[in-house]
Amino acid sequence: MLHSRALPVVITLALALSACAKAEPRKPPRLLTNEQGCSITIDNQPLNPYQVPVPMARACVGPYALVLPQNYFDMQMGPYHDGSFSLALEYPSLEPFKPGERDNLSVDVSIRTVSISYDYISGPEPEEVLRRSYTPMSFEHDDPAESLEARVQGEAVYGLTPYYLDMDKVHAYQRAHGRRETPSGQDNVFLRDWFVSRDDAGAIDQVIKCTRKEITESGVEYRDGKMVKKRVMGFAECDQVFLINGLNVIVRVNFSREALARWAEIRARATSVLVDSSIKETEK
Numbered sequence: 628m629l630h631s632r633a634l635p636v637v638i639t640l641a642l643a644l645s646a647c648a649k650a651e652p653r654k655p656p657r658l659l660t661n662e663q664g665c666s667i668t669i670d671n672q673p674l675n676p677y678q679v680p681v682p683m684a685r686a687c688v689g690p691y692a693l694v695l696p697q698n699y700f701d702m703q704m705g706p707y708h709d710g711s712f713s714l715a716l717e718y719p720s721l722e723p724f725k726p727g728e729r730d731n732l733s734v735d736v737s738i739r740t741v742s743i744s745y746d747y748i749s750g751p752e753p754e755e756v757l758r759r760s761y762t763p764m765s766f767e768h769d770d771p772a773e774s775l776e777a778r779v780q781g782e783a784v785y786g787l788t789p790y791y792l793d794m795d796k797v798h799a800y801q802r803a804h805g806r807r808e809t810p811s812g813q814d815n816v817f818l819r820d821w822f823v824s825r826d827d828a829g830a831i832d833q834v835i836k837c838t839r840k841e842i843t844e845s846g847v848e849y850r851d852g853k854m855v856k857k858r859v860m861g862f863a864e865c866d867q868v869f870l871i872n873g874l875n876v877i878v879r880v881n882f883s884r885e886a887l888a889r890w891a892e893i894r895a896r897a898t899s900v901l902v903d904s905s906i907k908e909t910e911k
Contacts, residue, residue: 656668657669659709661710666687667685667692667706667710669710674704674705676697676704676727676729677727679726681698681726682696682697685705685706686710688876688901690907691747692905693904698724699716699723700712701742703724703728714897717740717741718739718882718883721741724740735854735856738846738855738862738883740882741880741893742880742881743878743880746877748875748877757831757832757834757877760834761821761823769800771796772792772800775790778790778792778793779793784887785890786824786891787822787823787835788823788825790821791840792818794841797818811841818839819838820839820840821834822837822887822890823835834867835867835887835890836865837863837864837887838864838865844859844861844862845862845863846859846860846862847862847885864881864884865881867879869894874901876901878894878898880893
C-alpha cells in the first residue's frame with residue numbers, strides 16, 4: 628500500500644509528465660522532393676490503416692506522381708518516412724487488401740501478397756538495367772547459376788522459356804570454390820530456375836526467377852478460397868523483373884510460385900497501377 632506522504636510526490640510527478648506530454652509540439656509535415664522534381668508531403672503523424680473511406684496517398688516514381696488509396700501500400704498508410712514504398716496486392720484477386728488487414732501482418736496474409744516496387748532509371752539505359760538481371764557480374768562469370776548459357780533450356784512453360792539449373796555444374800562450381808554442395812532437393816534462395824519472355828525482336832524483356840522445380844512442395848494451400856501457408860517449412864516463390872517501355876521504370880514483383888501461371892496478368896496489373904494512377908510532374 629502506498630504511504631500517504633508519498634501521494635503528493637506521485638501526483639506532482641504525474642502532473643509534470645502530463646504537462647510535458649501536452650506541451651510536446653506537433654511535428655510539422657515534411658516536403659520531400661526527388662531529383663526529378665516530384666514531391667510528396669510526409670505528415671509525421673500516426674496514420675490509421677483501418678480508415679474508411681480510404682484516404683488517398685501520394686508517392687513518387689522518378690518524375691511520376693502516383694496517387695492511390697492508401698490500402699494499396701505495403702503497410703496501408705502510404706509511403707514510408709523517407710518516401711520509399713512498395714505496393715501489396717492480394718492473390719488471386721490482384722486487388723488491395725481490406726483496410727487494416729495488413730496490420731500485425733500474419734503469415735497467411737504475407738503468403739498471398741503480390742509485392743510490387745518501381746525503380747525509375749535516370750542513369751544507364753533501362754534495357755541495360757534489365758540485362759543485368761540475367762547477365763553475370765565480372766566476379767560471377769564462371770558461376771553456372773548466374774548465366775543463361777550455363778543453364779538447360781526447357782520446353783515452354785505458361786508461354787515462358789525456362790532455363791533450369793544444371794546441378795552437376797552447380798555442384799562442381801561449389802566444390803571448386805570451397806563451398807558446401809546444395810542437395811538437389813533442398814531449397815536455396817540463391818539457386819533459382821529462370822523463366823524469360825522476349826519481345827518481337829527476340830530480346831529478353833522479362834525475367835522471372837523461381838524456387839527450383841526440384842522443390843515440389845509449394846508451401847501453400849487454399850482454405851475457403853484464400854491462399855494460406857501450409858504447415859511445412861518454407862514456401863516456393865518467384866521474383867519477376869520487367870521494364871515499362873517509354874517510362875524508364877523497372878518493375879520488381881514478388882509472389883508465390885503458385886501464381887506463376889498468371890504472370891502475364893500480374894505484369895499487366897503492376898503496369899496499369901502505375902500508368903493509370905500517375906501523372907508526370909511537368910504535366911501538372
